Amino acid sequence: MKTKDQMAEPEALTDDNATARASQGDSEAFSYLYEQNVNRIYNYVFYRVGSEADAEDITSRVFFRAFGHISNYVDKGVPFSAWLYRIAHNLIANWHRDNFRRHEVSLDEHIDLPQRIEQPEATMEQTQEVELLLRAIRNLTEDRQQLLVLKFTEHLSNAEIAVIMNKSEGAVKSLYHRSLASLKVEMKKLGFQEEGLIVVGGEEESE
Amino acid sequence: MLVEKKRANKREDEMGEEENFESKMTTVLKPVKPSAGYVDRLKHSLKTAPYAVIEREDNTPSLLMLLLGIATALATFLLLRRLRP
Structure with a gap:
C-alpha cells in the first residue's frame, strides 16, 4: 500500500520512461540517457575517427545535438541509442568530409590508440x-x-x-x-x- | 557426388575461416572508454547549457512573395502590351 507521499514521488527513471520524460524537458531524464549511452557512443566514434581528441569533440556534439532536438524526438519503438548512433554517423560523415577538404589523409597517419583499451x-x-x-x-x-x-x-x-x-x-x-x-x-x-x-x-x- | 562433397567441404572451410576471423576481430577490437573527467565535464556542460534549438530559417514565404511579384509584373506587362494601340 502506497502512502500519499510515495504516490506523489516521480516515477523512477528506467530505459522505457526516460526518453518520454526527457522529450518533455526533464533534465534528469536526459542525464540518465546520457549516462546510459556516453560510453558506447564514444567507443563508436573513436573507432570511426581514430583519435581521442576528435572522439571527445564529436561525442560532445552528438549529445548537444540530441539535447537540442530531444523535444522533437518521437518514440517509434526504436531504442534511443539508435537515434544517437545516427546522429554520430552523420557528424562523423561531416568530419571526414571536412578533414578531406583540409588535407588528404595520409596512409601513414598515426592512429591514436588510447591507453584505456583493456589489454594489459x-x-x-x-x-x-x-x-x-x-x-x-x-x-x-x-x-x-x-x-x-x-x-x-x-x-x-x-x-x-x-x-x-x-x-x-x-x-x-x-x-x-x-x-x-x-x-x-x-x-x-x-x-x-x-x-x-x-x-x-x-x-x-x-x- | 565427389564434386558436391568437395563443394560442401570448401564451404565448410570458408565458414570456419570466417568464424576464426570474426573471433580474432572481436578479441582485438576492445571497447574503448572515455575518461571519467571527460564524462563528468560533458555531463556538467549539458546540465548548464541553455536550452536552445537552432532552426533553419524558413524561406518559403519570401519565395512565394517573389514568385507572386514576378507573376504580377508579367501579367501587367502583357496587359499593357494588349492595351497598347
Whole structure:
C-alpha cells in the first residue's frame, strides 16, 4: 500500500520512461540517457575517427545535438541509442568530409590508440597490428566501417544494426559478408598475412 | 557426388575461416572508454547549457512573395502590351 507521499514521488527513471520524460524537458531524464549511452557512443566514434581528441569533440556534439532536438524526438519503438548512433554517423560523415577538404589523409597517419583499451597483456607489436587493422577498416566505405564497428566493438546483432542503419536485416547480413571480404583485401594490401593476421596473447606464435 | 562433397567441404572451410576471423576481430577490437573527467565535464556542460534549438530559417514565404511579384509584373506587362494601340 502506497502512502500519499510515495504516490506523489516521480516515477523512477528506467530505459522505457526516460526518453518520454526527457522529450518533455526533464533534465534528469536526459542525464540518465546520457549516462546510459556516453560510453558506447564514444567507443563508436573513436573507432570511426581514430583519435581521442576528435572522439571527445564529436561525442560532445552528438549529445548537444540530441539535447537540442530531444523535444522533437518521437518514440517509434526504436531504442534511443539508435537515434544517437545516427546522429554520430552523420557528424562523423561531416568530419571526414571536412578533414578531406583540409588535407588528404595520409596512409601513414598515426592512429591514436588510447591507453584505456583493456589489454594489459598487449605488446607493442600487437598495438601496431591493431593500428593497421583500424587503418584497414578506415579504408572501407562509410557503411562498411559503420557495420564492422557496431558488430565488433559494440557486439550488436544484425537486427539492432539494421535499425541503426535503416536497412533490412537481410541487407545488413549481406553487407556484413561483403565488408569482411573487403576488409581482408585491405589487410592484405597493408601487408597482413592471412594466417598470422593478428597475434593475440601469443596464441598464433605458439602454433 | 565427389564434386558436391568437395563443394560442401570448401564451404565448410570458408565458414570456419570466417568464424576464426570474426573471433580474432572481436578479441582485438576492445571497447574503448572515455575518461571519467571527460564524462563528468560533458555531463556538467549539458546540465548548464541553455536550452536552445537552432532552426533553419524558413524561406518559403519570401519565395512565394517573389514568385507572386514576378507573376504580377508579367501579367501587367502583357496587359499593357494588349492595351497598347
